[in-house]
Amino acid sequence: MPEASATAGTLEPWRDPQARPYVRIEGVTKRFGEFTAVDDVSLDIFRSELFALLGASGCGKTTLLRMLAGFERPTSGRILIDDQDVTAMPPYERPVNMMFQSYALFPHMSVEQNVAFGLKQDSVPKAELKARVGEALELVQLGPWARRKPHQLSGGQRQRVALARALVKRPKLLLLDEPLAALDKKLREKTQFELMNIQDEVGVTFVVVTHDQEEAMTLSTRMAVMDRGRVMQVGTPSEVYEFPSTRFTADFIGSINVFEGRVRSIDGDLVVVESPQFGGELEVASQARVAQGQTVWVAVRPEKISIAPRGEGGAKEGRRRNAADGVVQDIAYLGDTSVFRVDIGNGTLIEVTQTNLFRSIERPIDWDARVTLSWTANVGLILSE
Incomplete structure (x- = not known):
């Protein structure tokens, strides 16, 4: 994986060995x-x-999020927030x-009453309460809708009411459980950027639970990929996508x-893998610690693979390293x-993604076309587990 730049510590504190974590989860079960x-975890x-x-x-x-919130207590391990042990704290x-997936708005209250509810419970003085509610509504751009009831709002507006209600109490940590799951695709994409802008403006630490890969990669500074109660990998979206550490992570994030x-054979950083599944040899530029004769898995993202009608681009017939001839079985526009599924024989299908650079209703490569696939050694990955 590429080294961090000298200035990365200021923008990426997780790379700075001197930086103190704000939330620390230690061996939690x-x-x-x-x-x-x-x-x-x-x-x-x-x-x-x-x-x-x-x-x-x-x-x-979600269980981990609920332990951060205090709704569940760990069987073992501890949780610290801003150097304070909160493991047993209610x-x-x-x-x-916490902002819940359902938003949990009070239907009989107006927008501003919903946002003010937590402050009233804390007996915040009336003048301060009014000012803070106004600030929160302006932050989420809902000032003109302050007197409306939840049923008079769109899904995206209700989501922002729930966010304002969570932020108005000025928490050190805001937990969001599938915050955009109820929105349609276009509104979800728009709201993702709004949420990022709001988080950047208020500076509160956000922890978001989601099953949506695109949402996690769009929103997060870093992510933890989980499976069966364990953390499989932690990293920035680009690190997890480009350098998955396991087959599970590689397969879970995007297509591969x-x-x-x-x-x-191993020659410096160049590893040659004999793969009956591929029907030939694969060549990978990798620093993975592997030994000759070891069973490994070579992973290649669909967008890293070139596809061309067979015989074009000087391609030769037959199987070469990182190259295969096949027949287009499926196309998704x-x-x-466009996504192509190419049958290369041996029951093996390779998925290829190609950007549609030009406007055309005719495809240069169609169903049942005979094609050649190829990729360079530096785009593949070697996974040993």
């Missing part, structure tokens, strides 16, 4: 009877981060607020082609891109 929902989250917990349903991400004493094989 949560069991419900014999079922382990969260299994020995340790994470450091830094001040003003927008950190995502990403995983499929049942992976433990929710109402924690410097934390994976070929099993054995290491045939997505507007900006």
Whole structure:
């Protein structure tokens, strides 16, 4: 993985060995009877981060969020927020607020009454309450809708009311459980950027739970990919996508082609893998610690693969390293891109993504076309687990 730049520590505190985590989760395990929902998880989250917990349903991400909020207590391990051990602290004493997936707005209250509710419970003076509610509504651009009831608002507006209600109490840590799941695709994409801008403006540390890969990659400074209660990898979106550490992470984040094989030779950083699944040899520029004869998996993202009608571009017939001839079995036209599934024999399908650079209703490559696929050694990955 590329080294961090000399100035990265100021913008990326997780790369600075002197930086102190704002939230520290130390060896946290949560069991419900014999079922382990969260299994020995340790994470450091830094001040003003927008950190995502990403995983499929049942992976433990929401249970971990609920332990941060204080709704669940760890079976073992501890949780610190701003150097304070909050493991046994009840929710109402924690410097934390939570925005629920359902938004949980009071239907009989107006927008401003919903936002003010928590402050009233805390007996905040009337003048301060009014000022803080006004600031929160302006922050989420809902000032003109202050007197409306939730049923008079769109889904995106209700989401922003819930966010304003969470932020108005000025928590040190804001927890968001699938905050955009109820929105349609276009509104969700728009709201993601609004949420990022608001987080940047208020500077509160956000922890977001989501099962949506695109959402996690768009929103987060870093993410933790979870599976069966364990953290599989932590990193920036680009690190997790471009340098997955396991087959699970590689397969979970985006689309990827994976070929099993054995290491045939190692020459410096150049590793040659013999793969019956691919039907030939794969060449990978990698610093992975592997040994000759070891079973490994070579992973290649669909957008890294070139596709051309067979015989074009000087391609030769037959199987070469990182190249294969095949037949287009399926095509998915997505507007900006097209996805091809190419049968290269041996029951192996390779997925290729191609950007549609030109406007045309005719495809240069169509169903049943005979094509050649190829890629360079530096775009592949070697995974050993």
